[in-house]
Amino acid sequence: MEFKISRESLQQFEDLIAAKDEKGLLEILQDIHYADIAEIMNELSQEEAIYLFDILDSEVTAEILLELDEDVREKILKNLSPKEIAEELDELDTDDAADIISELPEDKKEEVLSELEDLEHAKDIVELLRYDEDTAGGLMAKEFVSVNENWSVLTCVREMRKQAENVSRVHSIYVLDDDGRLKGRLSLKDLLTSSTTTHISDVYIRNVDFVKVDTKDVEVARIMQKYDLEAIxxxxxxxxxxxxxxxxxxxDVIKEEADKDYQLAAGISQDVEANDSILMLTRARLPWLILAMIGGFVAVNVSRSFEGAMEKFGVLFFFTPLIAAMAGNVGVQSSAIIVQGLANNTITGSIWKRLGKEVTLSLLNGFLLAILMMLGSHFLLGVDYIIGITVSIALISVIIIASLIGTFVPILLNKYGIDPALATGPFITTSNDIFGILIYFSIAKVILGF
Amino acid sequence: MEFKISRESLQQFEDLIAAKDEKGLLEILQDIHYADIAEIMNELSQEEAIYLFDILDSEVTAEILLELDEDVREKILKNLSPKEIAEELDELDTDDAADIISELPEDKKEEVLSELEDLEHAKDIVELLRYDEDTAGGLMAKEFVSVNENWSVLTCVREMRKQAENVSRVHSIYVLDDDGRLKGRLSLKDLLTSSTTTHISDVYIRNVDFVKVDTKDVEVARIMQKYDLEAIxxxxxxxxxxxxxxxxxxxDVIKEEADKDYQLAAGISQDVEANDSILMLTRARLPWLILAMIGGFVAVNVSRSFEGAMEKFGVLFFFTPLIAAMAGNVGVQSSAIIVQGLANNTITGSIWKRLGKEVTLSLLNGFLLAILMMLGSHFLLGVDYIIGITVSIALISVIIIASLIGTFVPILLNKYGIDPALATGPFITTSNDIFGILIYFSIAKVILGF
Known part of the structure; x- marks a missing residue:
């Protein structure tokens, strides 16, 4: 069933395309799912992909278009006339058609819209283009099955058969009043199990979950997940x-959101993939590295302000990377838990209780790690016991401060409507490096008196 | 529609429970979705939650059980007799019932199974318990609608009405041969739009995606996403x-997998939440911190082996946290892209091409950052120009090596069947700290000759 792309199968396609063996290609392709054909086209050269696209039927190519990588799709669309694009879109559901149109350049958009054959379809697509991409309006499709609350089940079934022709997947049948307002729903199961003589108003379920056109996509995702809905x-x-x-x-929304949070935690600021161009990857990665380097400059200056310690206690400087690393790791751990909790809506209780818990946790971790540090500095590194004590005390302090910063910053960002995921990764490691080194040398100065 | 939990609403529930006002509680709860009731119960004390659970109808409580936090569910189940648990399970689909049973202690499992009223249901649950949790068998439910390829549509509709009573959501109608082997499917839309006189073998779709019982859950998720399936x-x-x-x-599988990768990248090794106990959080976080500290000891020793530089070039030691931070950040970026690519199956081409791309990317980033370092070290930090050159050259080298480690390690782990997500986070930052500092001082030694 699933087609596994391989170097051999790709070579086969390339050979057939080079030989312009249309019949041979179509014979192989007819058994391959469009999602797999899209994967093959992603790997082919532009000319090869266009050749394959041209010989396929528009019913298949429309679906393939949706599955292609964005850059490949852009190239294919550039090669098609507005009329040809309109033919593809006529095959698609309104939401998918709107997604593809929104990727076109402004002037081509209108040309394509004017070439659409089904006017009702065109009107629906234009309506969908009005909504922001990241709202319920931007996600929804106009294809649904709806019935009037005043109809009989018989009328209902007749009307539904008509509507169902345009709807690829029937989930729920929505019940409306005369003004088109949503009153409730009729489940397919009820339809299958209830007799045709029943009246709609007697069988429909009045309690129905819904969202508004301007509800954010992540909020829609949360509601659908929470209530286990397959359509809303x-x-x-x-x-x-x-x-x-x-x-x-x-x-897709859930996947994208999770991928985005993951990338932010890793210091990657745009939605990029391993196969994207080097320039795109650089743009996504360099800003965070520059931020880290500027933070590094500050850390250099902090270290240097304790230069006086170098002569007598130079050994302290061997420990700065360790202290910075511990501060960074603890900060990332704390912030990740908070970011994930905020994303999943599982953070309850007051911020003070949260910070209190984090301090308790850090005290526990810090204490255990400080013991390890004492033992390690004595037996493994063989440094002076006073240095071991100094580093251990500094370590506990650094861990507590780092975890507080890691907890507090994402909560604060979230409160002011900024994506808390920004607070994980390079941002938190860099600031914690600086605070960590500052606290470390300050404590050392108090204890050792340099 | 959605119930928003608040301190006031919780207080109201606590008051009503304290007053044992069963009628008042039921009146409020009847308008609240079971997923929301579960959220409320997660926040109440054990006694309060049990009181609420007891006054509710078993049709609702069964669904609530599924939505509760695992620790709250455990407490509620402990409070129920095997017969009472069996009553709850009789309300649930086989897959959900099996999930709950598998959380019970061994001896209670059998007692509960023997108390199940519907023997067919019990048999199905026992079958599901045989499969591993993370396979298709562990995910599937026994509730589905199937018809025989030799039936007429009339027989089909009659049989389906019977079957549909036990199936909460009809997705596809599966077509079987006389031996129960899957031959194809019948879409609900086809059913709605085709006349009752048609013969099954003339209308069913012979091409159907399926998975085997032992297919891994993440693989099932990938296939269903790729082919846009709502049921398989x-x-x-x-x-x-x-x-x-x-x-x-x-x-749920997609969400869990993404959450797990995210937590591993942040140095958290178990599936924990912000609301989990301090002990659980420590267990998930401490091992990574210990790993980071052991790595830190190594880094201390590496620094110390270049102690000779301290007298003349003490300024070099101010830069170690910066070098370590850059190495860590670059390594995490590289590994995150690879880990995500492996998870989404978007990594194509050979490993050497991949490493080559990463080197080009690092050269570009490294070169730009080195220029910034030259300028920064001169104008901001005012260090000797020879130190600035040394640090800049070291920086480029460190960035290249760090990105190669970040690329290579997850690919290697994946090849040997180990979760590549383990390679992000503390593991990569710690090893890159060590290599970074080693490379930095080695280059400095060559240039400055100490």
């Missing part, structure tokens, strides 16, 4: 049903 | 249909 209706400001969102779109 | 049938070794997996279970 979207209403406008007046409560009228304007679209529905299905779980497959939400899976 | 599961077959045994002989191709017989034994269950189906729905997208809502896959959403």
């Amino acid at each position: 209706p979207v209403v406008d400001e007046m409560g009228r049903l304007v679209g529905r969102i299905t779980i497959d779109d939400i899976v | 049938p599961v077959v045994d070794e002989m191709g017989r249909l034994v269950g189906r997996i729905t997208i809502d279970d896959i959403v």
Whole structure:
């Protein structure tokens, strides 16, 4: 069933394309899922991909378009006339068609829209283009099955058969009043198990979850996950049903959000992939490295301000990377727990209680690590016992401060509407490096008196 | 629609429970979704939660059980007799019932199973308990709608009505041969739009995606995402249909996998939440800190082996935290891209090409950062120009090596079947700290000759 792309299979396609063996290609491709054909095209050269695209049927190519890597899709679309693009879009659901149109340059957008054959479809796509990409309106499709609360089940089934032709997956049947306002839903199961003579108003479920067009996509994802929904209706400001969102779109939102948080924690600021161009990867990575380097300059100056210790207690300087590393690791751990808790909405209770818990935790970890440090500095490193004590005390202090910063900063960012995930990764490690080294030398100065 | 938990609403519940106002509680709770009731119970004391659980109907409590935090569920289950637990499980789908049973202590498991009323249901649950949690068998449910390829559509509809009573969400109708082997599927849409006189073998779709019982859960998730499936049938070794997996279970797999990778990158080794106990959080975090500290000891020794530089070039030691930080950040960036690429199956091409790309990228980043370092060390830090040159050259080298380690290690781990996500976070930062400092001082020694 699943097609596994390999160097051999790619070579086979390249050979067939070079030989312009249309019949041979179509014979192989007919058994391959469009998602797999898209993967093959992602790996081919531009000319090869365009050749393959051209010989395939528009029913398949429309679906392939959706699955292609963005840069490959851009190249393919550039090669198509507005009329050809419109033909592809006529095959797609409104939400997917709107996504593809929104990637086109401004002038081409209008040309494509004017070439769409189905006017109802075109109107729906234009409506969807109005909404922000990261809202329920930007996610929803106009394809849904709805019935009037005043209909009989018989009328209902007849109307639904008509509507279902345009809807690839029927999840729920939404029940509306005469003004198009969402009143409830009818489950397919109820439909299968109830007799055709029943009246709609007697069988529909009045309690229905919904979101508004301007609800944020991550919020829609959270609600659908929490209530285990496979589709959710979207209403406008007046409560009228304007679209529905299905779980497959939400899976993408969840995946993207998780990937984004992960990348931010690793110091990568844009949605990039291993296969993206070097320039794109640099743009995503360099800013964080520059931030880390500026932080590094500050750390150099902090160290240097304790230069006086070098003559008598030069050994202290061997420990700065260790102290900085511990501060960074602890900070990242604390912030990651908070960022994930905020994302999953599992953070409850007051901020003070949270900070209190983090201090207790750090005291516990710090104490155990300080003992290890005492033992290690004596038996492994063989430094003076007073140096061992100094470093150990500094270590506990640094761990506590680092975990407080790691806890506090994401909560603060979140409070002011900034993505708390920004606080993980290079930002927290860099600031904790600086504070860590400062605290370390300050404590050493008090104890050793240099 | 969504119930927002607040300090006031919690207080209200606590007051009503204290007053044992069963009627008042039920009146409020009837409008609240079971997922929200579970959230409320997670916040209440054990006695309060048990009181609430006891007054609610078993149809609701069964669903609540599923949504509760694991530790709260454990406490509630401990308080129930095997017969009471069996009553809850009778309300649930087989996959959810099996999940709950598998959390029970061994001896209680059998007692509960013997108390289940519906023997068919019990048999199905026992079968599901055989499969590993992280395989298709562990994810699937036994509730599905299937028809025989030799039936007429009329028989089909009649049989389906019967089956649908036990299935909460009908996704696809699976078509089987006389031996129960999966032959294809019938979409609900086809059912809605085709006449009742049609014969099954004429309308069913012969091409159907499926997975085997022993397919890994992340692999199931990948396939369902790639092919945009909302349900997938599961077959045994002989191709017989034994269950189906729905997208809502896959959403949980995707979420868990992403959360786990994120936590590993942050140096947290178990699936913990901000609200978990301090002991659990320590267990998840301390091992990584100990690893980082042992790495720190090595870094101290590396620094110390260049002690000879301290007298004449003491300024070099101010830069060690900066070098270590840059090495760590670059390593985490490289490894994160690879780990994510491996998870999303988007890494193509040979390992040498990948390493080559990473070197080019690091050269670019390293060169730009080295210029910044030259300028910074001269204008901001005012160190000797020869020191600035030394640190800059070391910086480029460290960045290249760090990115190579960050790329190579996760690929290597993956090749040997070890989770590559282990290579991000503390592991990579610690090893890169050590290599970074070693390279830095070695280069300094060559240039400055101490």
